Amino acid sequence: MMSLPCPHCGPRDETEFGYGGQAGVAYPARPGDLDDRAWAEYLFVRDNPRGWSTERWVHRAGCRQWFVLRRHTVTHEIESPA
Amino acid sequence: MRTSERLPEHPEFLWQDREPRGAYDVVVVGGGGHGLATAYYLARHHGITNVAVLEKGWLAGGNMARNTTIIRSNYLWDESAGIYEHSLRLWEGLEDELETPVLFSQRGVLNLAHSLGDVRESRRRVNANQLNGIDAQWLDAAEVGKLVPILDVTDRPRHRVLGATYQPRAGIAKHDYVAWGFARAAHALGVDIVQNCVVEDFETDGDVVTAIRTSRGRIACGTLALAAAGHSAVLAERLGVRLPVQSHPLQALVSELLEPVLDTVVMSNAVHVYVSQAHKGELVMGAGVDPYVGYGQRGSIHVVEEQMAAAVELFPVFARAHVLRTWAGIVDVTPDASPVVGHLPPYANAFVNCGWGTGGFKATPGLGAVYADTIAHGRPHPLAEPFALDRFRTGRLIDEHGAAAVAH
Numbered sequence: 001m002m003s004l005p006c007p008h009c010g011p012r013d014e015t016e017f018g019y020g021g022q023a024g025v026a027y028p029a030r031p032g033d034l035d036d037r038a039w040a041e042y043l044f045v046r047d048n049p050r051g052w053s054t055e056r057w058v059h060r061a062g063c064r065q066w067f068v069l070r071r072h073t074v075t076h077e078i079e080s081p082a
Numbered sequence: 083m084r085t086s087e088r089l090p091e092h093p094e095f096l097w098q099d100r101e102p103r104g105a106y107d108v109v110v111v112g113g114g115g116h117g118l119a120t121a122y123y124l125a126r127h128h129g130i131t132n133v134a135v136l137e138k139g140w141l142a143g144g145n146m147a148r149n150t151t152i153i154r155s156n157y158l159w160d161e162s163a164g165i166y167e168h169s170l171r172l173w174e175g176l177e178d179e180l181e182t183p184v185l186f187s188q189r190g191v192l193n194l195a196h197s198l199g200d201v202r203e204s205r206r207r208v209n210a211n212q213l214n215g216i217d218a219q220w221l222d223a224a225e226v227g228k229l230v231p232i233l234d235v236t237d238r239p240r241h242r243v244l245g246a247t248y249q250p251r252a253g254i255a256k257h258d259y260v261a262w263g264f265a266r267a268a269h270a271l272g273v274d275i276v277q278n279c280v281v282e283d284f285e286t287d288g289d290v291v292t293a294i295r296t297s298r299g300r301i302a303c304g305t306l307a308l309a310a311a312g313h314s315a316v317l318a319e320r321l322g323v324r325l326p327v328q329s330h331p332l333q334a335l336v337s338e339l340l341e342p343v344l345d346t347v348v349m350s351n352a353v354h355v356y357v358s359q360a361h362k363g364e365l366v367m368g369a370g371v372d373p374y375v376g377y378g379q380r381g382s383i384h385v386v387e388e389q390m391a392a393a394v395e396l397f398p399v400f401a402r403a404h405v406l407r408t409w410a411g412i413v414d415v416t417p418d419a420s421p422v423v424g425h426l427p428p429y430a431n432a433f434v435n436c437g438w439g440t441g442g443f444k445a446t447p448g449l450g451a452v453y454a455d456t457i458a459h460g461r462p463h464p465l466a467e468p469f470a471l472d473r474f475r476t477g478r479l480i481d482e483h484g485a486a487a488v489a490h
Contacts, residue, residue, distance in 0.1 A: 001382045001383055001384050002382060013384075014382055014384070015384050018373070019373040019374045021328075021375075036475045036476070036477075037475050039475075040326075040474045040475040041324070043417075043474075044326040044417045044474045045324050045325070045326045045474075046326075046328060048315040048316075048325070048327060048328050048329055048375060048414075049375070050313070050316045050329075050377045053375055055374070055375075071374070073329075073374075073375050073376050073377045073378070074376075074377045074378045075378065076376075076378060
């Protein structure tokens, strides 16, 4: 089990958290301008890196805050982003 | 040394490991079940024998060695029923086809229902299966209890068993024998199997993939066929294509060898465990995926603990069994829990087979035949057509979250 650093509560067991996937995926600024391909990209395609991943987690069983961290998808090393 | 103390001679090799040649008509990337089956059917059905299967590790050492070997075709939608039932029918003749034992055992699969929602969804799926000619039945709790005496169908468990879907023709097989059988048969037809060959990059010329750069040199290709499961997105990225897949660890485990207690396969989507007893006697169990993207071929222990809690709740007799070992495979999951099979745009000569998520093993022969036909003719086989990558643009998704049996 991973220990994840909640920025508000400190390190806690992974079981207290929910995974939110790739960070920084914003709702399209001008949704009306998107064609089907761009919508598909927004809805269905996310980074799937073998290596460092910048991703969102929520401290579901704690402070219930969302935050971003960097995690290595092979070694499970974790760093909080600067 | 006395004769009796000498080790026996190594048996005949089933296939010869090849040095890669500089060029092939078709290069299949991924030496798992799907890649080997594809190569076999390319040679067998289409006479295309100038084929290499490139495997970065050892033959069938990825998900092929890590799955729980469950084979069934009781999926909800017509498109899924088409390809999975095609596969099940090939399984039924596979030992004769490959002239090798694969220990395919049609011991039936039960998918348990634990809530009114489960019951409704399950009965709907049974009806859909029957309309597609698939041998699905609905069993009430008493009938389930009769079929699996060690399953607790009383009202004691927290999530009690209300009934189950049952597919008698479903079952399990010996995964290694399946891979070796396809490898042996493909090799006999002239396919080169190249192990320890890591694909590092691709060379392209416009919309044509011309060559593959590997750790064992450059290999020119007429056609490129990806069959790399959890690592498909990493390879596609090298071609500038982003696939709608997320790679997750999926864990499984086995107990020590036990007396026979379970002669069918029991799956529970709601409480997250599926279990069968292998031919040797070990209980083989799986659970849901770990939620995060991961390539480390290991998951978190709490997922295994939850899976064990569910197993012991359903099968009190398992409480004294021991976990012998656990492991994880990397499964590539799509947004609609259905695979991607077909062209890899924008390339004219590249094909992709991925996104089978948690259930690719059962599709091994069916996918192999369909993918080989797609590659040989340069157009999607009718059974593959609905699974084109383009469905995420058109919105024609094939939502199999209900029948995939593993939450993701």
